[in-house]
Amino acid sequence: MTTSKPNVIFFFTDQQRWDTSSLFGNPMNLTPNFDRMAMEGTHCYNTTTCQPVCLPARMSLQTGKYPSQMNCYDNNAALKNDEETIGHLFQKEGYRTSYIGKWHMSHDEPVPPEQRTGYDDWLGSNLLEFVTDAYDTKLWDNDGNEARLPGYRVDGQTDAAIRYIDEQKDNPFFLFCSYIEPHFQNTRDDYPAPTGYEEKYMNHWIPPDLRSLVGTSPQHLPGYYGMVKRLDEALGRMLDALKSLNLLENTIIVYSTDHGCHFKTRNSEYKRSCHDSSIRIPLAFSGPGFKSGGRLQEMISLIDIPPTLLDACNINVPDSMQGRSILPLTKGRVEDWPEETYTEMYDTHLSRCVRTHRWKYSIKNIQPGINPDAAWEFEEDCLYDLMADPYELSNRIGLNAYRDVSDVMKSRLVRRMIQTGEKEPKIINAPSIASGQKVIKESEIYL
Numbered sequence: 001m002t003t004s005k006p007n008v009i010f011f012f013t014d015q016q017r018w019d020t021s022s023l024f025g026n027p028m029n030l031t032p033n034f035d036r037m038a039m040e041g042t043h044c045y046n047t048t049t050c051q052p053v054c055l056p057a058r059m060s061l062q063t064g065k066y067p068s069q070m071n072c073y074d075n076n077a078a079l080k081n082d083e084e085t086i087g088h089l090f091q092k093e094g095y096r097t098s099y100i101g102k103w104h105m106s107h108d109e110p111v112p113p114e115q116r117t118g119y120d121d122w123l124g125s126n127l128l129e130f131v132t133d134a135y136d137t138k139l140w141d142n143d144g145n146e147a148r149l150p151g152y153r154v155d156g157q158t159d160a161a162i163r164y165i166d167e168q169k170d171n172p173f174f175l176f177c178s179y180i181e182p183h184f185q186n187t188r189d190d191y192p193a194p195t196g197y198e199e200k201y202m203n204h205w206i207p208p209d210l211r212s213l214v215g216t217s218p219q220h221l222p223g224y225y226g227m228v229k230r231l232d233e234a235l236g237r238m239l240d241a242l243k244s245l246n247l248l249e250n251t252i253i254v255y256s257t258d259h260g261c262h263f264k265t266r267n268s269e270y271k272r273s274c275h276d277s278s279i280r281i282p283l284a285f286s287g288p289g290f291k292s293g294g295r296l297q298e299m300i301s302l303i304d305i306p307p308t309l310l311d312a313c314n315i316n317v318p319d320s321m322q323g324r325s326i327l328p329l330t331k332g333r334v335e336d337w338p339e340e341t342y343t344e345m346y347d348t349h350l351s352r353c354v355r356t357h358r359w360k361y362s363i364k365n366i367q368p369g370i371n372p373d374a375a376w377e378f379e380e381d382c383l384y385d386l387m388a389d390p391y392e393l394s395n396r397i398g399l400n401a402y403r404d405v406s407d408v409m410k411s412r413l414v415r416r417m418i419q420t421g422e423k424e425p426k427i428i429n430a431p432s433i434a435s436g437q438k439v440i441k442e443s444e445i446y447l
Contacts, residue, residue, distance in 0.1 A: 005095070005172035006288045007251040008309055009165075011238065012061075012176065013231055014054065014102065014183040015270065016257040018047070018280040019207055020228045027205050030228050033236040034255055034284060041253075041286030042293025042330050048341045048355055049259045050303040052271045052278040054104050054183075056344070057258035057302060062086060062105070062117070064306040064321030066344060066420045073346045073370045079105035079117060084318065086306050087118020090174040093315050096120055098168075100161050101139070101178035102128040110140035119176070123147060123160055128180040134192035152194045154181050154227075158234040162241045169245050179234075182227035182261070184220070184270065193226025201225040209277055209391040215265035224261070252287035252312055254305060267347050274353040274362040274382055275392045279343050285326075288312065293330035299356065300326060301341045322420065342416040346370060351381065352425075354413045358447035360384040360392065361409030363427055376423055380406060380430040387447075398430035401438040405445050406430075 018024055021031045023038060023045075051057050055075040056067035062085040067073065070083070079085075087097045098121035106115045109126045116122050123139045125131055132138055137149040137156045149156025161177045168175075184191050201222040210217040235255065242248040261270045262277035271278045281302065285293065289312040303323035310317045311325035329337065345351040345362075350370060353362035363378040383397040383406055396402045410427055418424055 005093070006313055007168075007172055007247060008090070008095075008174045008313065009161075009238070009242075009251060009253045010176045010178075010309075011235055011253060011255045012101075012178045013255075013257040014178075014180050015259060015261045016182055016228060016231075016282060017207070017260045017277060018282050020225070021282055028201070028225065030225060031232040031282075033232045033239065034282065037235070037239070037253065037255065037286045038284035038295075040291065041284055042290040042326070043295045044283040044285075044300045044326065045295050045297055046341075046357065047256070047281050047283040047300045047302070048276075048279045048343055049257075049281050050301050050342070051344045052259035052273065053346070054258055058103075058105055058178075059083075060303050061258075061305060064303060064318070064323055066303065066322055066342075068344055068372070069322070069421050071372075073344075073350065073372075075104070078107050079115070081114050081117060083117060084320070085118040086309065087174070087176070089118075089310060089315055089318070090313070091118055091120065093313070094172060096168055096171050096173045097176075098122070098164055098173065099124050099176045099178070100164065101125070101157055101176075102180050103178070104128075110144050110146075113142075113144075121164065123164075124178075128153075129183055129186045132180070133185065133187070134194070152230065154179060154194075154230045154234050158237055161238060165238075165241055165247070166245060169247060177238075179231060181231050182224050191220045191223035191227055193223045194230050197226030197229060198223045200229075207277070207391065209265060209275070209393065210263060212391075212393055213265035215263035217263045217265075220263060248287075250288065252285065252290065252309065254283075254285050254309065256283045256302065256305065257281050258302070269347070272345060272347040274343065274345060274351065274360065275384075276355075276360075276386075276390075277392075279353070279355070285312075289327060290330065296326065296329050297357075298326075298329055298334060298337050299339065299341045300329075301343075340412050340416070342413070342420065344420075352378070352413060352417060353382075354409055354416060355386075356409075356412075356447060358385065358387050358444070359405060359409055360386060361406060361413060363410075363413065363425070366428070372422075377426045377428070379428045380410075383409070396438075398433040399435045399438060400432055401435035401440050403429075403432075404442075405440055408445050
């Protein structure tokens with residue numbers, strides 16, 4: 001049975017690199033279901049997160065706001081109870097809303113009812129990576145009762161999602177299914193794949209950045225790939241369930257993640273950097289409004305997902321949301337679409353970044369720590385030429401030949417910071433370095 005309103009399922013992973021998909025050149029066939037969904041629906045080829053840390057990215061997805069506008073800079077914040085979320089907006093339009101999996105926007109475990117903002121049905125955990133393990137999964141239900149899910153963690157959660165879909169098949173529903181995989185298991189710093197899956201990928205393809213910089217990838221990449229593989233199999237199971245219930249044609253499915261993973265090659269963490277290994281993410285839509293939408297080459301941000309889903313369901317997008325719907329792009333209407341994406345970061349310093357098709361430019365605050373009320377003074381940190389150096393192994397910041405590029409990217413960044421709601425920064429140029437034979441044509445500066 002179908003309803004007049006399309007159902008919506010958000011298949012949300014954690015810490016998944018964009019290049020785990022064969023659509024980006026990975027030769028391992030890890031994600032055939034995602035790849036097919038993207039090719040038959042709408043594939044957003046150039047997508048970045050708005051903050052490469054779990055909690056800030058999730059708050060942006062729920063509210064459509066940049067994390068800084070909610071005073072969120074790292075994993076120590078919490079979503080305020082009075083924030084309007086996409087759950088609330090779907091509720092108001094008669095949808096049954098459900099959240100299954102990792103929340104990570106509270107200080108409490110289990111998450112109290114008043115903090116499950118906008119969700120009618122709940123089977124979740126605030127910090128899934130701490131309270132569960134690969135074969136020991138427990139979530140908490142609407143009443144705060146512990147529910148143990150048998151099997152590998154991805155499978156137990158997928159089973160619960162399929163049961164929910166079956167229960168709600170006669171009513172419009174919005175289901176946010178938030179997995180922890182392929183995030184590392186914090187309690188022992190590893191990537192636990194299903195039994196036998198890590199062994200499949202011991203002799204694996206290695207992305208060029210990891211081949212060069214190594215980090216923890218020799219230890220962790222096989223398990224990471226095994227987790228990605230099982231996630232894709234879970235996506236296939238969910239698509240099969242929708243097909244068997246005659247819901248597939250009337251269900252919007254979005255697949256994405258919060259950020260990537262650089263395997264401690266850029267800092268002592270797995271994320272929190274401006275590099276594509278940290279900020280570039282997979283994103284695809286299928287279902288009503290997205291069928292045969294093609295591969296979009298425009299620069300798209302995680303923060304564009306909430307208004308896109310609302311727009312696709314004919315729900316008014318509130319003025320508070322800072323992203324924009326991609327639906328016009330699927331119809332070839334690209335006028336006024338931004339040429340860059342904007343990312344907020346915090347590692348040891350507050351940082352900001354803009355990325356175009358060709359260039360990546362980032363700055364960091366001269367003062368360490370999180371203090372947005374301190375001197376708003378930054379220094380140039382990184383400039384990458386993504387055409388010549390797609391895996392960002394050669395930082396061009398300060399090179400004389402790239403000064404004009406840095407100035408243009410600086411202007412883009414300042415404009416985006418002000419548009420976001422931050423005050424205008426003072427940015428100190430990087431020390432000048434001789435460029436040797438490198439030359440940048442004027443026509444290349446604005447790409």
